[in-house]
Amino acid sequence: MSSEPDDPVLSSPLYRGLVDELLRMRRRRNHVDDGAILEASAFAILWLFDDGRARTLRELADELCLEQSTVNRQVNAAIKHGYLERFEVAGQVSRLHRPTAAGRSAFEHDGARRARRLEAVFADLAPGTPEGLLRELKAYNDAYDRVAEGEL
Incomplete structure (x- = not known):
């Protein structure tokens, strides 16, 4: 994967959305409910x-x-x-x-x-x-x- 700012993969709404959702899942891995x-x-x-x-x-x-x-x-x-x-x-x-x-x-x-x-x-x-x-x-x-x- 290229790290150039104009790389279409890095600017793709699809890939940004996928990474955002994977990060949301990652943040939940340590969630502990009150009970x-x-x-x-x-x-x-x-x-x-x-x-x-x-x-x-x-x-x-x-x-x-x-x-x-x-x-x-x-x-x-x-x-x-x-x-x-x-x-x-x-x-x-x-x-x-x-x-x-x-x-x-x-x-x-x-x-x-x-x-x-x-x-x-x-x-x-x-x-x-x-x-x-x-x-x-x-x-x-x-x-x-x-x-x-x-x-x-």
């Missing part, structure tokens, strides 16, 4: 554990696409609040992390709240459907990954 129990970072971490697999800090950092120091701070805060626990596994250098019963309960509570908000958003989504949005977002992310991998 939520968890901070956004704790919810994101607990989301990863929904598959039932314990993880190291490195695995969490990789999956969240964050620096390990940031994830370490977030995990320590979640441990302090009783949402996660750290444990050792014989023969493994790195300690693993998993949700506590309180963490699972808070995640289920906040997940249900988020699901109800999405249901309300989808009820107001016109024209369009949640299935159509999922299909288009997946296609976008798959194409983006292919282009990004080609740049390496």
